[in-house]
Structures are given as C-alpha cells and as structure tokens.
Amino acid sequence: xxxxxxxxxxxxxxxxxxxxxxxxxxxxxxxxxxxxxxxxxxxxxxxxxxxxxxxxxxxxxxxxxxxxxxxxxxxxxxxxxxxxxxxxxxxxxxxxxxxxxxxxxxxxxxxxxxxxxxxxxxxxxxxxxxxxxxxxxxxxxxxxxxxxxxxxxxxxxxxxxxxxxxxxxxxxxxxxxxxxxxxxxxxxxxxxxxxxxxxxxxxxxxxxxxxxxxxxxxxxxxxxxxxxxxxxxxxxxxxxxxxxxxxxxxxxxxxxxxxxxxxxxxxxxxxxxxxxxxxxxxxxxxxxxxxxxx
Amino acid sequence: xxxxxxxxxxxxxxxxxxxxxxxxxxxxxxxxxxxxxxxxxxxxxxxxxxxxxxxxxxxxxxxxxxxxxxxxxxxxxxxxxxxxxxxxxxxxxxxxxxxxxxxxxxxxxxxxxxxxxxxxxxxxxxxxxxxxxxxxxxxxxxxxxxxxxxxxxxxxxxxxxxxxxxxxxxxxxxxxxxxxxxxxxxxxxxxxxxxxxxxxxxxxxxxxxxxxxxxxxxxxxxxxxxxxxxxxxxxxxxxxxxxxxxxxxxxxxxxxxxxxxxxxxxxxxxxxxxxxxxxxxxxxxxx
Numbered sequence: 283x284x285x286x287x288x289x290x291x292x293x294x295x296x297x298x299x300x301x302x303x304x305x306x307x308x309x310x311x312x313x314x315x316x317x318x319x320x321x322x323x324x325x326x327x328x329x330x331x332x333x334x335x336x337x338x339x340x341x342x343x344x345x346x347x348x349x350x351x352x353x354x355x356x357x358x359x360x361x362x363x364x365x366x367x368x369x370x371x372x373x374x375x376x377x378x379x380x381x382x383x384x385x386x387x388x389x390x391x392x393x394x395x396x397x398x399x400x401x402x403x404x405x406x407x408x409x410x411x412x413x414x415x416x417x418x419x420x421x422x423x424x425x426x427x428x429x430x431x432x433x434x435x436x437x438x439x440x441x442x443x444x445x446x447x448x449x450x451x452x453x454x455x456x457x458x459x460x461x462x463x464x465x466x467x468x469x470x471x472x473x474x475x476x477x478x479x480x481x482x483x484x485x486x487x488x489x490x491x492x493x494x495x496x497x498x499x500x501x502x503x504x505x506x507x508x509x510x511x512x513x514x515x516x517x518x519x520x521x522x523x524x525x526x527x528x529x530x531x532x533x534x535x536x537x538x539x540x541x542x543x544x545x546x547x548x549x550x551x552x553x554x555x556x557x558x559x560x561x562x563x564x565x566x567x568x569x570x571x572x573x574x575x576x
Numbered sequence: 577x578x579x580x581x582x583x584x585x586x587x588x589x590x591x592x593x594x595x596x597x598x599x600x601x602x603x604x605x606x607x608x609x610x611x612x613x614x615x616x617x618x619x620x621x622x623x624x625x626x627x628x629x630x631x632x633x634x635x636x637x638x639x640x641x642x643x644x645x646x647x648x649x650x651x652x653x654x655x656x657x658x659x660x661x662x663x664x665x666x667x668x669x670x671x672x673x674x675x676x677x678x679x680x681x682x683x684x685x686x687x688x689x690x691x692x693x694x695x696x697x698x699x700x701x702x703x704x705x706x707x708x709x710x711x712x713x714x715x716x717x718x719x720x721x722x723x724x725x726x727x728x729x730x731x732x733x734x735x736x737x738x739x740x741x742x743x744x745x746x747x748x749x750x751x752x753x754x755x756x757x758x759x760x761x762x763x764x765x766x767x768x769x770x771x772x773x774x775x776x777x778x779x780x781x782x783x784x785x786x787x788x789x790x791x792x793x794x795x796x797x798x799x800x801x802x803x804x805x806x807x808x809x810x811x812x813x814x815x816x817x818x819x820x821x822x823x824x825x826x827x828x829x830x831x832x833x834x835x836x837x838x839x840x841x842x843x844x845x846x847x848x849x850x851x852x853x854x855x856x857x858x859x860x861x862x863x
Contacts, residue, residue: 469685471681471683471685472685472687474655474679474681474685475679475681475685475686476698476702477655477673478653478654478655478673478677478678478679479673479678479698479699479702479703479748479752480673480674480675480699480702480703481702482702485702489687489698489701489702490687493687493689494689496689568689569732569734570688570689570732570733570734
C-alpha cells in the first residue's frame with residue numbers, strides 16, 4: 283500500500299449518506315409526536331364548541347346576539363346546501379354570496395399580482411424606479427385602506443369595480459414590498475458565483491434573482507390574501523347587495539345571529555384554507571426554505 | 577519512516593507529472609480598493625502586488641483577515657477591476673470573468689433551488705462552450721465521480737453536509753475544465769476532520785486535472801499541506817511580505833507531512849511572518 287493509497291483510504295471516512303434510512307417501528311412516544319397535535323386540536327375545538335353550546339343554552343346572553351353553536355352549524359349547513367330564490371334579500375342561503383366573494387377576491391388578487399410582482403421586481407432591480415416609486419408605495423401601504431372606501435364610492439359608486447379596486451389596493455402592497463425585498467436581499471455570493479461562471483446581466487436576473495425571489499413573492503401573495511379578504515369584506519359591508527360582507531351586515535341588521543356567526547365561521551375557514559394553500563405552494567417551490575425553518 | 581518517505585518520493589515520480597511551466601497569471605503593481613459610500617472614504621485593500629503564477633502551480637495566499645487576499649482572486653476572476661497596475665491571465669489583461677477561470681467559494685454559493693447535478697451543470701448553461709449535450713452529461717458525471725458524489729445527483733444542497741456541499745462547489749468549478757482554479761477559503765467552514773479529507777481530495781483532483789490553483793486560507797498547516805509556494809500578505813493595505821517555497825514532495829496528506837523535517841521549520845517561519853500582521857489586524861479591527 284503506497285502512502286497515497288493509504289491517504290485515499292483515510293479520505294473515505296467522511297462519507298455521509300442521507301439516503302440510507304432504515305424502517306423502524308414507532309414507539310408510542312413517536313406516535314404521539316407525530317399525531318398528537320391533531321388529537322389536541324380536535325379535543326380543543328370540541329371542548330370549545332361544547333362550552334359555547336352550554337353557555338348559550340344557559341340563557342346568560344340573549345340568543346339574538348349569541349346563538350347556540352348547534353344553531354350556527356345548522357345555519358351554515360342549510361346556507362351552503364340551498365340557493366336563494368330569485369329576488370330574496372336574506373333567505374338564509376350562503377352559497378351564492380360565498381361564490382360572489384371568492385370570485386371578487388380571485389379577480390382582485392390576480393390584478394394585484396399582475397401589477398404587484400412586476401412593480402416589485404422593477405423596484406428591486408432598478409435604482410431609479412425604486413427611488414421614484416418607493417414614496418408612493420410606502421405612503422399607500424401605510425395608509426389604512428378603509429379610509430379610501432368613501433373616495434372610491436364617490437368615483438365608482440356601489441359597484442363591483444369599487445369592490446375590486448379596494449381588494450387590489452389592499453393586496454397589492456404586500457406583494458410589491460415582498461418581491462422588492464426578495465430582489466434586494468438576493469444572496470451576494472450566489473450572484474458572484476453566477477458572474478464567475480459567465481452569467482450575463484440578463485442571466486443574473488433569470489437564473490439567480492428570480493428563483494431566489496420566488497418564495498418571497500409567494501409569501502407576499504400569502505399576506506395579500508389576508509389583506510384582500512379584509513378589503514373584500516369592507517367593500518361589501520359598505521356597499522353592494524352581494525357577498526359575505528353584505529351577508530354579515532344584513533344578518534346582523536335582521537338579528538339572524540345564527541346566520542351571522544355561520545358566515546364569520548366560514549370566513550375563518552376560507553382564510554385559513556387560502557393561507558394553507560400558499561404554504562403548500564411555498565414548500566413545493568422552495569423546499570430549502572422550509573428546512574431553514576421559515 | 578525512511579521507507580515511507582522513499583515510497584512518497586517514488587509515488588511522486590509515478591503520478592502524472594505536475595509540470596510547472598510558463599506564467600499564467602501575471603500581476604504587476606496591482607492596487608485595488610473599495611469605496612465606502614457611508615463614510616465617503618476609499619479604502620485600499622491591496623497595494624502594489626507583483627506576482628507571477630506559473631502553469632500547474634499551486635499557490636496559497638495567507639495573511640490576516642482584511643488583508644486583501646479575496647480582492648486578489650476577485651481581480652484574477654474578473655469580479656473587480658484594478659485601480660492601478662495590471663493583471664493578465666494567459667497573456668491577456670483580465671476584462672471580466674471567463675471560462676478559463678473558475679472559483680470555489682467559502683460559503684459554497686450553490687443555488688439552493690438546483691439539484692447537485694444541475695448546480696454542476698450551471699457553468700455549461702452560462703458559458704457557451706459549444707459542447708454537445710452528450711459531452712456535457714459525460715463531464716458532469718465524470719466530475720461528480722471525481723469528488724465522490726455519484727449517487728447524489730438528485731439531492732438538493734440543503735440535504736448535504738458542509739463537506740459534500742463544497743465538493744459540489746469543486747465539481748462545478750472543474751466541470752468546464754478551466755486553466756485556473758481560484759479558491760477563497762473553501763474549507764474554512766468545514767470541520768477539522770472533514771477538512772483534512774477534503775485537502776487530500778483536492779490534492780488528488782488537482783494532480784489528476786493539472787490545474788493552476790490560487791488558494792486562500794487562514795491555516796498555515798493547510799498552506800504547507802497544499803502549496804508549491806506560500807505568499808504571505810501583510811495587513812491592510814495588503815502587500816506581499818514574503819514568498820515561501822514549499823519543497824516537500826507530494827502527495828503530502830496525512831501524518832507523514834507533520835513529521836517531515838521541513839514541516840516544523842516552515843510552520844514556524846510562516847507563523848512568524850503572519851503573527852505581527854495578525855496582531856496588527858486584531859488591533860485594527862478593534863479601532
């Protein structure tokens with residue numbers, strides 16, 4: 283054995299093989315670690331709704347303001363399985379209003395992305411665009427959007443256009459700011475590496491900056507969904523005769539508390555589902571970020 | 577011991593000759609610095625560096641933090657431009673990065689969204705070398721094999737250990753078969769045991785590919801292990817303090833090297849050269 287061969291033998295010691303896993307039986311502790319959080323959630327929610335039910339049944343609060351949990355779920359089920367007869371104002375149907383709200387939110391978010399992503403990327407990539415746009419972005423981003431609602435009602439009336447404008451204005455700023463931040467924080471050594479290996483200016487953007495920024499854009503959209511939902515409900519409460527915001531408002535006016543709570547509950551479910559959807563999307567396009575604990 | 581050294585010497589003549597030839601990197605009076613925008617100051621990082629690196633040579637730069645070592649290889653790679661003086665690679669002034677030079681980075685600088693294979697393939701996407709797809713596939717496979725990463729083609733960098741990530745970095749640097757390999761403290765973030773193994777791998781790889789190497793380190797031991805010549809650079813602004821020839825036969829990896837009669841003398845000599853500079857750097861950092 284020559285010294286060189288021996289050295290090679292020594293050099294082999296640092297092999298680590300992450301692919302070499304063994305199947306093992308889970309101990310009860312590991313089963314609990316894996317599924318325990320689900321059990322806790324189910325028990326937690328069951329207890330919560332039971333206490334709600336008992337409290338409502340005790341009659342401490344008028345059912346006009348505080349329905350039984352069971353009535354709420356009944357109203358929710360009824361609302362989602364029936365359609366309103368034409369011309370009815372509040373028939374107890376939720377489905378049409380839900381679809382109306384989701385459609386507006388969808389249109390608004392698409393417009394917000396179409397404006398926000400390119401704007402954010404341009405601001406990150408070009409010093410002059412950044413200097414010109416950033417005062418407006420910060421001013422509008424920090425302004426409470428609800429203050430603009432009367433203005434848009436003045437301009438656009440109680441129309442779908444007004445509602446969508448408010449959704450877009452609510453959702454677009456987190457998308458702009460996140461895309462912008464993504465471009466600005468692109469890892470300098472990744473850029474240096476790409477340059478050393480021959481990247482042109484354009485390739486620096488397409489092969490480094492954009493892939494690096496993609497998860498930022500997705501978390502921008504995630505925040506945009508939350509803000510957009512606030513925007514759509516505000517817009518519907520202020521004006522119009524459709525959507526979940528309108529329904530909350532009307533059911534409160536008519537003391538239909540079960541329906542109102544059902545809509546609120548539905549809003550929570552819709553919001554959480556949409557956010558979870560973007561989390562999955564983020565984990566799918568940027569698995570390395572999940573590992574780093576984001 | 578004696579037979580061991582004999583076998584080392586014999587081995588040296590047996591492996592492909594590491595012919596040290598014509599000048600490849602020629603730097604004359606190179607002065608480079610940065611502009612600190614916040615303090616409205618210009619800071620000279622390197623001053624008047626005149627250095628010639630010959631083909632097939634393994635040159636290691638040592639010096640305290642902030643002495644401009646990185647600036648020098650950035651100048652060779654074409655990432656920064658000289659303020660004064662000239663730097664030539666293969667007889668032409670450096671005017672930006674080129675496929676004849678490649679770099680290994682301290683923080684690996686692998687694209688996290690690309691698999692190991694795709695990271696190694698990246699230089700082919702960026703430099704139009706006119707290779708056929710088959711040739712590129714063959715080279716990617718060959719260099720992944722050279723760094724012992726066959727089987728990890730589809731892994732993502734975050735799934736690998738530090739040592740494996742840096743081997744991906746080395747494969748990426750070698751895949752376009754550059755004349756010159758630049759390495760900026762490539763093993764600094766790797767644990768001591770893996771580092772020794774990586775040093776031996778680098779020595780083996782470079783002996784197989786015959787590249788000219790400019791390598792930066794803080795470790796005197798690493799410098800002696802790897803270098804044909806050690807260039808000691810002084811604290812800011814960096815100047816060449818002394819160039820130390822290392823005439824220990826190759827391959828050097830492992831315990832044999834530390835028992836070599838020259839090792840202690842060279843270590844001591846380089847440490848004396850670096851020590852004053854390091855203390856000055858530490859004081860400078862405090863200020």
